[in-house]
Each structure stands twice: as structure tokens, then as C-alpha cells.
Amino acid sequence: MTFWEKIQDRYIHKSKYGRLFVYICLSAWAVTTIFPLVWVFLNSFKNSREIITDTFALPSEPTLQNYINAFNTVDIGRSYLNSFIMSGSVVLFALMFGGLAAFAMSRMKFRLRGFIQTALVASLLIPAFATIVPVYRMMISMGFVNTHLGFIIPITAANIPFAVLVISGYMATIPKELEEAAVMDGCNRWKMFTRIFLPISLPAFATVGTFVFLWSYNDLFTSLVLVPQEKVAPIVVLLANISSQYGTDYGLMTAAIILTVIPVIVFYLLAQKTFEKGATSGAVKG
Numbered sequence: 001m002t003f004w005e006k007i008q009d010r011y012i013h014k015s016k017y018g019r020l021f022v023y024i025c026l027s028a029w030a031v032t033t034i035f036p037l038v039w040v041f042l043n044s045f046k047n048s049r050e051i052i053t054d055t056f057a058l059p060s061e062p063t064l065q066n067y068i069n070a071f072n073t074v075d076i077g078r079s080y081l082n083s084f085i086m087s088g089s090v091v092l093f094a095l096m097f098g099g100l101a102a103f104a105m106s107r108m109k110f111r112l113r114g115f116i117q118t119a120l121v122a123s124l125l126i127p128a129f130a131t132i133v134p135v136y137r138m139m140i141s142m143g144f145v146n147t148h149l150g151f152i153i154p155i156t157a158a159n160i161p162f163a164v165l166v167i168s169g170y171m172a173t174i175p176k177e178l179e180e181a182a183v184m185d186g187c188n189r190w191k192m193f194t195r196i197f198l199p200i201s202l203p204a205f206a207t208v209g210t211f212v213f214l215w216s217y218n219d220l221f222t223s224l225v226l227v228p229q230e231k232v233a234p235i236v237v238l239l240a241n242i243s244s245q246y247g248t249d250y251g252l253m254t255a256a257i258i259l260t261v262i263p264v265i266v267f268y269l270l271a272q273k274t275f276e277k278g279a280t281s282g283a284v285k286g
Helices: 003-013 016-043 048-053 065-072 076-107 113-123 128-142 148-171 176-184 189-200 202-217 220-226 235-245 250-270 272-280
Strands: none
Touching: 016 250, 048 250, 065 076, 065 250, 076 113, 076 148, 076 189, 076 202, 076 235, 076 250, 113 148, 128 148, 128 220, 148 202, 148 220, 176 189, 189 202, 202 250, 220 235, 235 250
């Protein structure tokens, strides 16, 4: 037992005061995290004047006009569709290519395997700001700027290394006996992947899919560079435009913020159990 584990066992697990302290800290963290979202939600039912004068009070006369304006004035529905098309495609391709590569990296032996794995880890250290200029020039040369593909291709490529490392780490924990039994039953590599490793590794795929969706959905920097045009812009670009074009309309801004975060919350709630299982499974060997 390590020193930290001894401290946890003595002062947290076996001490009621220690547990109380942990609960107080977690409750304070939860309040500070949830309060801004609740504040924005309540203000989305006020007009701009009431938001300025009574920003922390409950709405005196709740109204849905801000949400109506969000769909009629700035056409947030189209931005929703763009976000789901682009983020959904990024998740699909990242899981498809990342899963196949992860299977090869974790269950097959080939030359340069170690080099490829090192390159994948090193690629995670390169920030998007360092690569945006060559990526932008590539998208221009292919005619993909201000198109869905102009966002999908580079963001998928940026997320594949993460997908490969997480899914391969999970697949590496699968007992070799399953693979040997599949070979004895006449399974080729493709059947082995689709019938054995893919179903078992679904928690890891769900974890990667959750992260990739959140990252691509919230990627404002790349969206502003590659898809700034209003017809193809995702919802985060629309939100940035609202803050610049309608800076005094706080009601519209708060309603747009709530509409922006709703898909993220729903997506995480639907994938929560699978996400937690995939995030912890395969972390240790044994």
C-alpha cells in the first residue's frame, strides 16, 4: 500500500469527518459548476433590460421570445443541422478508422509498430494552432473551405491518434484465449474484429465517441478558420457571431447559449454509464 493509499484509508475511508470533508468539497464543486448554467437558463426567460437590472432574480414575467428570436432571427436550426452533420461524421470516421488501427496496434505484430505508436503519442502534443496554416492551405487547394468536408477531414485526422491509443489500450486487455479460440473456429481478422473485439470494446468506443463529439462540437477556432460562412457554420460560430452582431441583446445570447449546450448534456447523459465503464476499464492490467 502506497503512502497516499494509507492516507486515504485512515483519514477518508475510516473517518466520518474525512468523508464529511470530501462531501463538502464535492458539493461546493457541484454548486460552482451548476450555478452558471442555472443562471444562464433563468436569464434566457427575461428580456435584456431585466437581465441587466435584476440579473440574479427569478424572471418576473417569463417569456419564450428569446428562443423564438433564436430560431427566426439568427436561424439557429440550420446551425444545429450543420453541427450534427459535421460532429456526427467526425465521430463516425474517427471510430471507424481508429478502431481498425487500434485492433492492428494491439493484436498484431508488424515492423515499425513501435515507431507508429510513438508517432501517435507525439502527434497529441502538437496544438491545433501550429497546424492550422498548412491545413487551411490544403483545404483551399482541394476546394473544401466553407464546406462540411473542410471541417470533417482535418478534425477526423486530429482525433484518430487519440482514438487509436484509447481503444488499443482497451483491446490489449482482452484475453488472448478468445483470439486463439476464434482462430480455431476459422475466423479471419475481419470476423475476429467485428464479432469479438468490437462488441467487447464498446465501452472504449463510447468513451472515445463522447470525447470526440464534445471536442468537435465545441471547436470554435477551427470552425472560424475553415467554415466561417453562415450557411455551413456550426452552432459555436453562430454563438460567436451573436455576441458580436447582437452584443446588447443579452436575452438572445442566453437563449442561444442554452440551445448550444443542450445537445452536449443530452449526449453525455445518454452515454454516461458506458462512458464511465470505458474510462476506467483497461486502466490497469490484471
